[in-house]
Amino acid sequence: MENKYHFACQLIREAGQFIKGRMTSDLDIEEKSGFGDLVTNMDRETQDFLIAGIKARYPDDAILAEENGVTHDIKDGRVWVLDPIDGTVNFIVLQDDFCIMMAYLEDGVGQFGLIYQVMADKLYSGGGQFAVVCNKEPLPVYQERQLAQSLFACNSRMYAQNTGGVRQLLDQCLGIRMYGGAGISMSKVLSGQLLGYFSRIQVWDYMAAKIMGEGLGYCLLTLDGQEPDFKTRQQVMFIPKAKLTEVLSYLKGVTI
Incomplete structure (x- = not known):
């Protein structure tokens, strides 16, 4: 190997x-x-x-x-x-x-x-x-940070349309960055510059980051917290595993 x-x-x-x-x-x-x-x-x-x-x-x-x-x-x-x-x-x-x-x-x-x-x-x-x-x-493994101290990247249309409730979550953070590409965005998550990334993408857009992220404490899941199907374009999030419960609570409209 x-x-x-x-x-x-x-x-x-x-x-x-x-x-x-x-x-x-x-x-x-x-x-x-x-x-x-x-x-x-x-x-x-x-x-x-x-x-x-x-x-x-x-x-x-x-x-x-x-x-x-x-x-x-x-x-x-x-x-x-x-x-x-x-x-x-x-x-x-x-x-x-x-x-x-x-x-x-x-x-x-x-x-x-x-x-x-x-x-x-x-x-x-x-x-x-x-x-x-x-x-x-x-690259460092994920270290705990608060939403209010963090930046996220997000697909512009998903934020504008509040897809899956992403705006409830992202309005809790310092700001949103839009880079026009999954690779740029997810590499910034891997490096610790961003806390997470939301987009609607295909398997070739996210698989490399998914594999690398698992070794640093990140997960790539659909907006309801499930594994992608690896076949179709889906709305996904690339976030720290430790933040999953908190993130899902905002996406479902129940803050904690």
Whole structure:
């Protein structure tokens, strides 16, 4: 497993260099589900780059990825979960604040995850048997903090519509940050900068953070405190396990 983990760390950095080398190229941009849900040729080309690297080294491993209908049940064997560019709108408009994300599971059990902030050159990695680190520096386990002393990240539409009661909770904290990407947001939770994150996302958006977070005292659950189905886009929260009861009490409208 150690060889596979180090291979993944090298491959994701190589994918980052692949993207950087093409930043000045013209992009082909398409809508998926709507004008705010975009995909570019670089999303697809980066995914192809990652898949080619994995298959060259581990030809019998399966892959679940965001683009081009690459699907596989994460509970079936050895599976890589890929998000080639998380934060595509940021990539297009800002050319910053986007990530590459990878996770590896065996029979549904997370072995390690990686979130690479390409332009900042920050690689969050670990989980399972591996220490969770950022650029090889260990990240701290969660330490108790009060809501009133903490920041959260949240999907803007979920906050505006008070989806699942999130506004009752978030109005108790110091403030809300919106970064336009799950990878950026959840890496800030892993580093202790944010207390939690709420969004409506897919398995490739959250699996890497879920695996890493479990080693630091965090959990990724649906807004009613259940495991995601790992198949559909769902409203989820990435929060400290120690805060689960308190968070659910606000989401259900009963403060404690």
